[in-house]
Amino acid sequence: MKDSEIIELYFARSEDAITETDKKHGSFCRSVTFGILGSREDSEECVNDTYMRLWELIPPQRPEKFRAFIARIARNLALNMLERLSAKKRGGRYGAAYDELSESLPSPDTVEKCVDDKELSALLDKFLRSLDCEKQLIFLKRYWYLRTVSEIAAEMHLGESKVKMSLHRTREKLREYLEKEGVQI
Numbered sequence: 001m002k003d004s005e006i007i008e009l010y011f012a013r014s015e016d017a018i019t020e021t022d023k024k025h026g027s028f029c030r031s032v033t034f035g036i037l038g039s040r041e042d043s044e045e046c047v048n049d050t051y052m053r054l055w056e057l058i059p060p061q062r063p064e065k066f067r068a069f070i071a072r073i074a075r076n077l078a079l080n081m082l083e084r085l086s087a088k089k090r091g092g093r094y095g096a097a098y099d100e101l102s103e104s105l106p107s108p109d110t111v112e113k114c115v116d117d118k119e120l121s122a123l124l125d126k127f128l129r130s131l132d133c134e135k136q137l138i139f140l141k142r143y144w145y146l147r148t149v150s151e152i153a154a155e156m157h158l159g160e161s162k163v164k165m166s167l168h169r170t171r172e173k174l175r176e177y178l179e180k181e182g183v184q185i
Contacts, residue, residue, distance in 0.1 A: 003066035010058035017058075018051045025067060029074045035145035036078040037085075046081055050074040075144070100142075100171065120183070127177050131170065138166045 001020050009017035029050055034043040050073050063069035128136055137156065141147040149167070153160045175185055 007058060007062060007066060010054065011062075018055065021051060021054065021070070022047075025070050028067065029070055032071055032074045032145065033078040035147060036075065036082055042081060042085070043078070046074060046077045049077050053077070100167070123178060123181055123183065124174075127174055130177075135166055135170055138163055139170050142167055 001024065003024070006017055006020045006024065009020060026047065029047050030043055033046040033050075034040065037043050037046065050070060053073050054070065057073075128139065131139065134156070138152055138158075141152045141155065142149070147155070149160050149163050152158070153163045156163070179185060
């Protein structure tokens with residue numbers, strides 16, 4: 001079934017919308033949440049919450065890119081759950097990835113002063129599209145899916161040192177690119 005047909009099921013308030021969403025995008029959604037949480041039970045809870053959120057949002061929203069819409073919801077729910085689960089013990093997979101990236105991105109205070117979130121998002125998209133496929137995958141696996149360096153190396157059949165070096169160089173290029181675009185880091 002096409003995404004547009006699934007969205008029409010949501011608009012018709014048909015419970016088949018959730019069934020069809022799960023058939024087409026369920027494994028992808030589970031992959032996103034499991035990559036962040038590392039727990040099948042927590043991941044499944046986030047997937048169910050994602051479907052509930054879709055039911056609440058469609059209608060009135062009509063997402064143009066349904067898979068990306070689902071991924072954003074699932075990822076945000078998983079990150080919220082991870083934050084709740086690790087509230088007492090800061091850091092871990094989530095904290096380490098963002099600590100690495102923080103040197104290449106503006107602080108939240110600076111972002112509000114010099115560029116809005118949509119503009120920053122557009123700049124990040126443009127930057128990522130400029131990278132070759134391997135560097136894009138490594139970067140996204142680390143900072144979107146929150147995979148560890150060793151997990152990325154194993155998944156991509158690369159050495160850990162190559163993954164670390166790629167991440168380091170990509171962060172440096174990102175920082176230089178954003179500064180060139182007028183974003184204060």
